[in-house]
Each structure stands twice: as structure tokens, then as C-alpha cells.
Amino acid sequence: MxxxxxxxxxxxxxxxxxxxxxxxxxxxxxxxxxxxxxxxxxxxxxxxxxxxxxxxxxxxxPVYAAQALGSSKTMTIGFAPARSTQGLTDESFMLHFMAGVHASLSPKGYGLLYRPCRFLNEEMSVYKDWASRKRVDGVILVDLRADDPRPELLKNLGVRAVLAGGPDPNNYVPSLSIDDSRTMGTVLEHLSSLGHRRIAYLSGDPNLDYSQGRVAAFRAFAKRRKLESINIEFTDFVAEQAAMLTLEMLHSPKPPTAFIYETEILAAASLHAMAEDYSARQMEAGEGHAEVYPNGLPAIVSFEDSFICEAAYPSITSAHRDASEYGAKVAKLLLKVLAGEQVSGNRRILTPKLVVRDSTAKPCNSCGI
CATH class of the missing domain: 1.10.260.40 (lambda repressor-like DNA-binding domains)
Structure with missing residues (x-):
């Protein structure tokens, strides 16, 4: 023996x-x-x-298998965002967000179980599976939708969760959100100060809570400041769709003089399309009438900031928020929930700062055209 x-x-x-x-x-x-x-x-x-x-x-x-049997804890947090494959691979914000989550969980001995999903129904099936097998101690939710069924589902499953975004209108889960409405106001104030009165906003998914908040803030600003015209389009986060819509608007009788994009990927793809279109127009006009690029381009602002915004030509003005810090704070909120602490229903933090770069550095000299 x-x-x-x-x-x-x-x-x-x-x-x-x-x-x-x-x-x-x-x-x-x-x-x-x-x-x-x-x-x-x-x-x-x-x-x-x-x-x-x-x-x-x-x-x-500790031997976690034995610890889980003895304490009913798995020391694992679940994260199963439903996003397109392209969105998961291209979006730098999510990578930094997850790094921040790890930074808070690791010192407490927790691991992160990452299970990307293609659709909302798949995400909900994952939660049901995790609950039935007691696979995770808690869950981090992102991308709150209109009439979102996930908070109530997790409550009914007995799985503790927090929401990055929101707030959850039914208060099933506590949340930590970024003030997107104020951020939209900051972006529009900047563009308005440069003389822009025809502004377009190319969003992602109309069902997302933060997109709805930004759209509402955009409409309220336009009404208050009596902007000449606004355009709001939804791209489902597809870069080619954003580029196509941008060119369609630019070729309209009274095109927008400024464009706001939901992500840096949408902004960069649209800028590339603008550059190609601009070059084609120069060729048609002949060298004697050609204007030096990038003069004459509309203003461009991105709601996400990354190295792409810095590397683009012209560099892209963007709303900068520390995704890593956001992830760390969301994870800390969940740790408080798991510890049985009382937490408020919704907290709002991290109002992003506008980083002004070349794409909006100059006043709009032709905004009246």
C-alpha cells in the first residue's frame, strides 16, 4: 500500500x-x-x-478537481461572446479587454474559459451547458441587446454574472458601463467646432444597447444644434459594407463632410475606399487640376482607437478608452459578486478621451458646398 x-x-x-x-x-x-x-x-x-x-x-x-468537489467552486469564469469570426479576429478592443480580465482574475486563482460563439442562441446554449455541468463560477456578459434574454436566463440558471455595458433594464445582473452618449457628444462637439453640419454615423448592429445610445445622442445633438443633415447607417460590422455606404454618400448631391465610424476597422476600410475613389477622380480631372492627397477628404472619426488609427494616412481621430482597465474593473466587479458582497445595479466609468489626429486636424473649408 x-x-x-x-x-x-x-x-x-x-x-x-x-x-x-x-x-x-x-x-x-x-x-x-x-x-x-x-x-x-x-x-x-x-x-x-x-x-x-x-x-x-x-x-x-491546490488540486482544483478536489477543491471543486469539496467547495463547489471551479475557480473558472466563463466568457462566451456571440460575434462574427471576423469581429473576433480583427477587433483589438476585445483582446485588450480579455487581458484586463485576466489581470484581475489570475491573482485570485481564477482562470478564464473563453468560448466564442457565432450566434446568440449558441451563446445561450453554452450557458445552459455550463450551468448543468457546474462548469463555471460566474459569467461575463458583453454586447447587451434590446430585449436581451441572457440576463434573465442566467438568473434562472443560478449562474452569477456581471455585464460589461448596459445597464440591464431589469436589473438581473449588475453592470459596469462606459458613457457612450457623452462620448458621442464629445465627438460631435469637435466636428461642429470645425464647421461640419452634414455628418454621417456608420454604426454596427442596431440591436446593441450602446449603438442605440449613440444614435439617440446623435439625433438629440443634431436637433439641438440644427445640423443641416445627418445620415445613420448600420453595417453589421462588415468593413466592405461600411466602405460601400461611405462612397454612396460621398457621391450624393450634398455629401456628408464628416463621418463617424463604430470601429477603427470600419474607419480604415472606408478611408482606403475614399483614397481609391479620390485617385480615380484626380486621374479623370487631369494632372493640371489634381489636388494633392489627402486635401479635400471628409473628416473621419472612429469610436475605437488602436495602432490602426495611428498608422493610417491620414491618421484617424478616435475616442480612446482603456479596454484593459475596463476588463480589469469588470472582472473585479464579478469577484465581488462571487464573494457575496453587495454591489450597485449599474456603475458608469471611463468616459473616453478624444484623440485628435490628422483626419480632423483642419477646419472644414468647403462645408457649405
Whole structure:
């Protein structure tokens, strides 16, 4: 028969320190060590301190399979956003957001289970599967939709969750949101100060909560400032769609003099299309009438900031928000929920800053045309 120490050998053949080893080291019961390690009542604060110091000194690490059986914890957070494959691979914001989530979860011993989905129904099926198998301790939601069924589903499944965005109108889950309406106001104030009165907004998905907030803020600003005209189009985050719509508007009798895009990918693709169109017009006009690029282009603003905005020519003015910090704060909110702390229904943070670059650096000299 193997000894307790031999029975706890790890997969690579090395000896794993057990709770019994810590108990023997301190001359206390194994039950007391277990209570101290898991911060359960029944042992003194001094005992907990001694046990944790001994565990660190001896190199003890938890076996999560056994820990999950004993405490009903998986030490895993689920993240299953429903987005297009292109959106998941191209969008830098989500990558930085996940890095921030990891930064908050890792020191607490939590891992992130990332399960990208193609459709909303697939995402909901994943939550049902996770709940039935007790696969995760909590879930991070993104991209709140109109009449979104996910918060109520998670509540009914008994899965604790927080929402990045929102707020959840039914208050099923607490949320942490970025003030998108104020950001739209900042963008429009900047464009208005440059003389732009015909402005277009190319959004992503009309069902997303933050898109609806930005559209409402855009319409309210246009009415308040009596803008000459506004255009609002939805692209489903498809770059080719954004470029096509942009060129259609530019070729209209009274084209917009400024364009606002939901993401830097939409903005960069549209800028590329503008440049090609501009070059074609120069060729038709002849060298003697050609205007030096990029003079004559409309103003461009992106709601997302990344190296793409800096590398483009002209560089693209954008609303900058720290996606990593946002992810870290959302994860911390979920950790509070898991710890049983009382949290408010919705908090609003991180009003983005407008980074002015070449695409809006000059006043609009031909806005009256």
C-alpha cells in the first residue's frame, strides 16, 4: 500500500505536498488545515496565518478537481461572446479587454474559459451547458441587446454574472458601463467646432444597447444644434459594407463632410475606399487640376482607437478608452459578486478621451458646398 505522500505524486513524478504534510509540520489536524486553507470558520486567524505560511514554505498548491468537489467552486469564469469570426479576429478592443480580465482574475486563482460563439442562441446554449455541468463560477456578459434574454436566463440558471455595458433594464445582473452618449457628444462637439453640419454615423448592429445610445445622442445633438443633415447607417460590422455606404454618400448631391465610424476597422476600410475613389477622380480631372492627397477628404472619426488609427494616412481621430482597465474593473466587479458582497445595479466609468489626429486636424473649408 502506498503512503499518503506517495499517493499524492503529481503527473510528472514529483512529490506533491498534501494537506497532511502541512498538518504534520504544524502538529495540528488535517481538518484544521483544510478549514484554514479554504478560509472557512472554525479556526482562529492565527491558525490560518500559520497554515498559509507553512503552505507557501512547503510549496503546497491546490488540486482544483478536489477543491471543486469539496467547495463547489471551479475557480473558472466563463466568457462566451456571440460575434462574427471576423469581429473576433480583427477587433483589438476585445483582446485588450480579455487581458484586463485576466489581470484581475489570475491573482485570485481564477482562470478564464473563453468560448466564442457565432450566434446568440449558441451563446445561450453554452450557458445552459455550463450551468448543468457546474462548469463555471460566474459569467461575463458583453454586447447587451434590446430585449436581451441572457440576463434573465442566467438568473434562472443560478449562474452569477456581471455585464460589461448596459445597464440591464431589469436589473438581473449588475453592470459596469462606459458613457457612450457623452462620448458621442464629445465627438460631435469637435466636428461642429470645425464647421461640419452634414455628418454621417456608420454604426454596427442596431440591436446593441450602446449603438442605440449613440444614435439617440446623435439625433438629440443634431436637433439641438440644427445640423443641416445627418445620415445613420448600420453595417453589421462588415468593413466592405461600411466602405460601400461611405462612397454612396460621398457621391450624393450634398455629401456628408464628416463621418463617424463604430470601429477603427470600419474607419480604415472606408478611408482606403475614399483614397481609391479620390485617385480615380484626380486621374479623370487631369494632372493640371489634381489636388494633392489627402486635401479635400471628409473628416473621419472612429469610436475605437488602436495602432490602426495611428498608422493610417491620414491618421484617424478616435475616442480612446482603456479596454484593459475596463476588463480589469469588470472582472473585479464579478469577484465581488462571487464573494457575496453587495454591489450597485449599474456603475458608469471611463468616459473616453478624444484623440485628435490628422483626419480632423483642419477646419472644414468647403462645408457649405
Amino acid at each position: 502506498r503512503s499518503a505522500r506517495e499517493a499524492s505524486s503529481s503527473s510528472d513524478g514529483t512529490q506533491r505536498v498534501s494537506l497532511k504534510d502541512i498538518a504534520d509540520e504544524l502538529g495540528i489536524s488535517q481538518t484544521a488545515v483544510s478549514f484554514a486553507i479554504n478560509d472557512r470558520p472554525g479556526v482562529s486567524a492565527e491558525t490560518k496565518r500559520r497554515v498559509k505560511e507553512a503552505a507557501a514554505r512547503l510549496g503546497w498548491t
